[in-house]
Amino acid sequence: MNPTLVRLRGVERRFGSVVALAGAELELRAGEVHGVLGANGAGKSTLFNVLGGLLRPDGGTIEVDGRPVVLTSPRDAWAHGIGLVHQHFTLVPTLTVSENLALGLRGALEPGLSVQRAVRELIERTGLDVPLQPRVEELGVGDRQRIEILKALLRDPRILVLDEPTAVLTPDEIERLFDLLRELAGEGRAVTLVAHKLDDVLAVADRVTVLRAGRTVLTAASGEADQSELVRAMVGDGVVDTIALGLGPPPSGAPPSAPHAERWVVRLRGVDVEDERGWRLHKVDLDVAGGEVVGVAGVEGNGQRELARVLAGRLEATRGTVELPEQIGFIPQNRSTEGLIGEFDLVENVALALYRKPEFHSGPWLRWDGMKRVAEEIRSRYEVAAPSVATLGGALSGGNQQRVIVGRELEMSADLLVAENPTRGLDVSAAAFVHDELRRLASEGVAIVLLSTDLDEVLALSGRIFAIAAGTLRPVSSRARDRAGIGALMLRGERRTAVDSALERGVDDG
Ligand SMILES: Nc1ncnc2c1ncn2[C@@H]1O[C@H](COP(=O)(O)OP(=O)(O)O)[C@@H](O)[C@H]1O
Ligand SMILES: [Mg+2]
DSSP: OOOEEEEEEEEEEEETTEEEEEEEEEEEETTOEEEEEOOTTSSHHHHHHHHTTSSOOSEEEEEETTEEEOOOSHHHHHHTTEEEEOSSOOOOTTSBHHHHHHHHHTTOSOTTOOHHHHHHHHHHHHOOOOOSSSBGGGSOHHHHHHHHHHHHHHTOOSEEEEESOGGGSOHHHHHHHHHHHHHHHHTTOEEEEEESOHHHHHHHOSEEEEEETTEEEEEEETTTOOHHHHHHHHHTTSOOOTTTTTSOSOTTOOOOOOOOGGGEEEEEEEEEEEETTEEEEEEEEEEEETTOEEEEEOOTTSSHHHHHHHHTTOSOOSEEEEEOOSOEEEEOSOIIIIIOOTTSBHHHHHHHHHTTSGGGEETTEEOHHHHHHHHHHHHHHTTOOOSSTTSBGGGSOHHHHHHHHHHHHHHTOOSEEEEESTTTTOOHHHHHHHHHHHHHHHHTTOEEEEEESOHHHHHHHOSSEEEEETTEEEEBOGGGOSHHHHHHHHHTTSSSOOOHHHHHHHBOOO
């Protein structure tokens, strides 16, 4: 058996009244890829922030090479060969890529080896291709993720942890990353992949550990772990959402029917959005009918933010024509800055959307009794963890803020709902709820545009699917309606090589 490099026992950590870890256990062995699974909020990032020296545990022990250690800073963790690729980016946006890489390396290189050379060698060896000259702020999230991984690898860690690295990569890039992880494990390192999607983990891991509510509930060789057992370990008695777990659509998950041409509610023609940085959207044509879910897949930063805002009536097109219905619901991705007002209570936050609806007016006055009723209903139906509807938006955790916004926009009964990564950051049961609600709204005749970086979500929920790359929207043909086909279309705008044959397969011209 491979030697154990890391052993975590009974790790506990609280944030105020929130118990993030309540006795988590983990063993990482040399030569293995270890998958760590758990729904959002299970405590995965907290556990690895403890191992990375960023958070002090309230209880439990950490052993490296069989000896107890105390890790009080990332420097301590590095001294033991522990390298952590964070879920949230840690790069300095205004510095160039090389400057960021050099920063991460301070004093860690073998004498005589220049940063430039080390970086070039590493890029060649790993195939993690990134440009070195631009400032990080000029790059998309895919590049940023690759830089974070390079930064960790440059210090040659014995123990490498990647916290949810796949969210911003295309399927093709994910596959290449997994090959690299296997290779790194083959060199005798302990490699850990943290994810909330089963098939990502099962594709690469030798062993898996499942965390739930801060506890380790299962550890098994991935060959021996039964998929349904893993699902149950992840969600407990909660709702199983096959989409959020990366298991594809549920058996009953036939996509909503084809559009009725007489019920177009959205019509975009030749829409450009241009800003000082250049094109954000270019010649976008899009029709959406009532009752259909139109999916837009893309790697973040390719124009979907702008498209979502044009559709929500919040951003004006530079050119082209935009026809939208009167009542539009919008679930923005950045819920804390665009969705909720921190100083408003839940009733006021709900009113922000509902004030546009006639039934909430009585003459010139807003009907606060009605708003309060809706707010209370949202709080209970969407299981918002808030003591009352008088709780301020800013006092809620991120996940609960999302529940309020999703609930509010779903309650709008708009003609069009624009949803931008609507389940990001939600736990599995909340995500299942949102997915069900989107289906229900579509079946009631609402037009839905789902913009998501989660291909499984797009595939499972959408009727027609488009890929967006570098501001250009392309329809995905039925032949290309799978991860590989859509992935190829998503790549087109990237600086990387375009997969042209796959592109031709993927585009319906006319
Ligand atoms: N810095 C923090 N302050 C307050 N609560 C936190 C903080 N970090 C994490 N939490 C809470 O701890 C729990 C576990 O979070 P996390 O470790 O990020 O889970 P995961 O990575 O599995 O999604 C969640 O309830 C989360 O809201
Ligand atoms: Mg996390």
